[in-house]
Amino acid sequence: MTVDIKVIRAGQMYRYYLRQTVVGDGRRPARTPLRVAQEQAGVPVGRWMGRGLAVLGLAPGEEVTEAQLRNLFGERGRHPYADRIEADRLAAGDSAKKAFKAGALGRRVTVTGVDFVFRPQPTIYLLWALGDEETRRVIEAAHERAIERVLEWIEDEVAVIRYGKDGIYRVRPPGGLVAARFRHYEARSGMPLLHDHLLLSVKGQRLDGKWGSIHSTALYENTVAASALYNELVAAEVCEALGLATEPRIVTPGRRPVMEIAGVPHELIRWTSQRSDQIAACLEEMEHEYVTAVDDDGELKFLPVVSDRARAKMNAMAARKTRPPKQKTRPLAQLRVWWKVSAILTSKVAADVITSLLEHARAAAAAIRARVAAVVDVALAAVDVTATVFVMNEGGRFHRRHLLAEARRHLALVLRGRRRDPGLDDRVVAAAISTHCLDISEPKTTIGLLADYRLYTARWDLADLPTRPRPPTPAPDPDRQPPADPGEPAALRPPGQDAGEWEIPRLPLQYDRAVLAGAVVREKLRATTTAAVRGRAYDVVAHQQAAMPEQLLAPPAAEAEHDDQEPEPGRQEAIDMTAVRALRESRTDVEALDLTADRLRRLQEVAAKMAEDSRVRADRHTAPADADVVRPVRPDDQQAHRPQEPGPHRGREAGH
Numbered sequence: 001m002t003v004d005i006k007v008i009r010a011g012q013m014y015r016y017y018l019r020q021t022v023v024g025d026g027r028r029p030a031r032t033p034l035r036v037a038q039e040q041a042g043v044p045v046g047r048w049m050g051r052g053l054a055v056l057g058l059a060p061g062e063e064v065t066e067a068q069l070r071n072l073f074g075e076r077g078r079h080p081y082a083d084r085i086e087a088d089r090l091a092a093g094d095s096a097k098k099a100f101k102a103g104a105l106g107r108r109v110t111v112t113g114v115d116f117v118f119r120p121q122p123t124i125y126l127l128w129a130l131g132d133e134e135t136r137r138v139i140e141a142a143h144e145r146a147i148e149r150v151l152e153w154i155e156d157e158v159a160v161i162r163y164g165k166d167g168i169y170r171v172r173p174p175g176g177l178v179a180a181r182f183r184h185y186e187a188r189s190g191m192p193l194l195h196d197h198l199l200l201s202v203k204g205q206r207l208d209g210k211w212g213s214i215h216s217t218a219l220y221e222n223t224v225a226a227s228a229l230y231n232e233l234v235a236a237e238v239c240e241a242l243g244l245a246t247e248p249r250i251v252t253p254g255r256r257p258v259m260e261i262a263g264v265p266h267e268l269i270r271w272t273s274q275r276s277d278q279i280a281a282c283l284e285e286m287e288h289e290y291v292t293a294v295d296d297d298g299e300l301k302f303l304p305v306v307s308d309r310a311r312a313k314m315n316a317m318a319a320r321k322t323r324p325p326k327q328k329t330r331p332l333a334q335l336r337v338w339w340k341v342s343a344i345l346t347s348k349v350a351a352d353v354i355t356s357l358l359e360h361a362r363a364a365a366a367a368i369r370a371r372v373a374a375v376v377d378v379a380l381a382a383v384d385v386t387a388t389v390f391v392m393n394e395g396g397r398f399h400r401r402h403l404l405a406e407a408r409r410h411l412a413l414v415l416r417g418r419r420r421d422p423g424l425d426d427r428v429v430a431a432a433i434s435t436h437c438l439d440i441s442e443p444k445t446t447i448g449l450l451a452d453y454r455l456y457t458a459r460w461d462l463a464d465l466p467t468r469p470r471p472p473t474p475a476p477d478p479d480r481q482p483p484a485d486p487g488e489p490a491a492l493r494p495p496g497q498d499a500g501e502w503e504i505p506r507l508p509l510q511y512d513r514a515v516l517a518g519a520v521v522r523e524k525l526r527a528t529t530t531a532a533v534r535g536r537a538y539d540v541v542a543h544q545q546a547a548m549p550e551q552l553l554a555p556p557a558a559e560a561e562h563d564d565q566e567p568e569p570g571r572q573e574a575i576d577m578t579a580v581r582a583l584r585e586s587r588t589d590v591e592a593l594d595l596t597a598d599r600l601r602r603l604q605e606v607a608a609k610m611a612e613d614s615r616v617r618a619d620r621h622t623a624p625a626d627a628d629v630v631r632p633v634r635p636d637d638q639q640a641h642r643p644q645e646p647g648p649h650r651g652r653e654a655g656h
Contacts, residue, residue: 002120003150003227005220008113008199014074017115021197022046022069024184026329034066042331044183049148049198051155051176055205056080064180069199072178076108077203077213105203106211113202114219116226118147119195120234122269123261123361127238129192129339130268131358135242136336140194142237147196150230151179154200158222161204161212170450173204173214185332188323191272192339218452225401228408232420235259239417242358245365246417256511259412263364264357271347282318283311290314365417374415376424380522381410382431387517390458397440397457403429436460436521460521 008014019028024043028034038045046064053060056079058068068080079085082103089099119125120143128139155177160170179200187193202214235246238261248257249266260269290310293301302310330338344351353360385406389398407428411420437456441449 002118003223003230004117005223006115006117007111007216008073008115009110010074010076010112014112017199018066018069018074021115022064022182024182024329025188041329042334043185043329046180046182049151049179049181050200051152052173052178052204053176055175056178058178064182069180071103072180072201072203073112073199076110077105077112077201079103079105106213109202109213111202111213111216114200114216116198116200116223117195118143118150118198118230119193120238121231121258121260122272123264124234124238125192125194126264126268126272127242127261127357127361128194129336130343130354135358138241139238142234142241143194143196145237146230146233147181147198149233150226151177151198151200153229154219154222154226158218158226159204159214160218161206162215163206163212167215170215171206174207175205177201177204177214185335186329187272192335193272221399222401225405225408228405228412229425231259232408232412235261235412235417236415236419239365240419243362243365244417245368246412247364247368248413256409257413261361261417262368263361265349265353267347267349268343268354268357271343271349278322279315279318282322283315286314286318287311368416372416374418376411376414376420378424378427378431379435381407381414381428382435383521384518385410385428386432386436386458387521388511388514391514391517392511397455399453399455400429400433401452403432403437403456407432 008017020026022028022034023037024041026041028037029040032040035045046069047060048058048062048064049060053062058080067083071078071082072080075082085103086099089102090096094102120128120139124139128136131139155173159173159177161173163169163171177200179198182197182199184195184197185192200214200219202216203211204214206212239245245262246259247262249260250257287306290302290306291304295301306314340354343349343354347354385403389402389406390396393402404425407425410428411425433456436459438459439454440457441453441455
């Protein structure tokens with residue numbers, strides 16, 4: 001994710017932000033005024049944002065002062081001009097208690113705000129760091145506009161004020177929210193990392209004029225959807241302004257691809273990932289300790305393989321453990337000169353590529369846009385979105401926000417940096433809910449009655465998909481290498497190797513299963529629609545192929561003299577290979593879809609089983625008349641493209 005969230009509490013946490021975050025993550029000298037400290041650090045002053053500023057007497061883009069920050073975030077949620085209001089009331093003859101109350105925004109709170117950290121994709125901030133001044137200004141403007149759009153979405157669709165007994169009443173803040181934005185230029189390692197801290201106040205005004213507190217849990221729950229929206233918006237803005245395009249890159253095999261600017265070398269991302277390398281090395285050590293840890297009886301404390309959840313927790317621990325001290329901040333002009341020299345000397349990328357990085361990216365974008373059409377089929381997108389969310393969420397149960405986040409990722413994948421129509425993500429979600437989802441909410445609960453918390457599952461059953469194996473728990477030998485497969489005995493540790501120098505066994509990643517689930521459901525839809533559209537290239541959903549893992553990419557077409565051979569008895573291909581081969585001949589920016597014979601047989605078997613399971617499942621939840629209805633899917637013929645080859649980098653800079 002490129003959007004992080006942390007809670008701001010009055011007291012020590014607020015003082016940390018006032019000492020370091022507001023001055024570019026440097027260390028603010030004692031008794032130094034805020035504006036002077038920001039000038040010394042070479043970072044711009046903070047700016048106010050949000051539709052709720054007018055009620056507080058502030059204006060968008062106005063400079064954030066230290067007194068305003070202290071009142072709103074440090075004094076448990078007071079008016080930014082509380083000092084002036086209190087002085088005026090005292091001068092008018094009010095008591096100290098009444099004057100203090102006049103400067104308050106409702107009840108005093110401990111959690112005074114949340115800190116959203118927005119950072120663009122690595123290829124975007126590399127263009128920002130190594131490009132010319134015009135490129136830098138365009139990217140910063142796109143970054144700011146994307147933050148504004150995400151804040152507007154939070155104000156309109158996410159933020160709620162709870163009030164009444166047990167918070168049974170909920171209302172959107174009609175006047176909007178208030179936030180202070182602070183710009184940073186570098187990571188803790190000194191490498192380029194354009195990012196903004198958005199300190200969002202939890203104070204909001206209700207319809208009756210009273211001040212309440214924003215439900216911070218709702219902000220946490222929608223952080224993934226906010227991150228997907230920000231990624232989509234900033235990439236589209238940058239690509240349109242600079243003539244660029246995005247492409248999917250596989251950072252970790254088995255996980256979803258990451259959309260990056262085409263034409264920016266992987267080696268440059270590796271050049272910025274010093275912190276990522278440190279975290280990865282520490283993580284390998286922790287994973288080895290995890291799979292070999294035993295209790296007093298010699299039994300395994302944990303699983304002999306590392307699950308996704310355990311790895312995520314250990315990754316956060318490794319990031320904290322390897323976190324370096326913050327360096328003294330420097331002016332941006334000085335940083336940009338140093339970054340370019342460092343990239344030329346140490347990144348192993350040719351100097352002419354670095355000095356003309358924008359031109360290389362534009363050339364790659366021209367090739368992509370000439371051969372990859374941006375066609376979004378809402379019905380087929382709804383299939384992929386539902387299948388992915390169904391598989392990726394525990395127990396196959398999910399909320400609307402999960403569908404919305406996945407729909408935004410899907411649109412970013414399909415559109416390749418092009419702008420989309422407003423509300424297209426909501427249309428995909430609506431199609432997914434109405435066609436492929438069952439509402440399994442508990443209507444008796446208060447939370448279950450809310451639209452944002454309706455609980456869904458898929459209408460179809462994917463029980464026959466490859467499952468996540470449950471590994472056995474044999475007692476490990478500390479001198480033996482963890483097994484590559486949970487069902488096989490552990491191999492001896494190679495001589496001279498320490499922990500972290502072999503591959504730690506992990507549970508299979510769910511994203512591969514999610515992609516296969518989408519293919520299975522699409523095949524079922526193809527088999528049940530009219531014969532007029534059977535055999536069309538839409539069978540392989542060409543405009544969604546960049547999301548498919550490489551094991552789904554198909555072999556070369558058979559020779560012409562063998563094309564007319566009849567299939568073996570009892571074996572029918574689940575997908576029309578003529579359409580697949582015709583699609584493969586189109587040859588877009590990468591390779592075309594490739595379905596192996598084993599995968600085709602698997603799809604056929606699973607689809608046949610699903611046809612029966614879905615009828616049984618639908619009979620339990622819907623009227624018999626609607627049980628076997630399958631919505632028609634509009635075929636769209638679009639050129640295919642193969643995934644980008646995996647790069648050597650491990651991801652964007654972690655921590656800053």
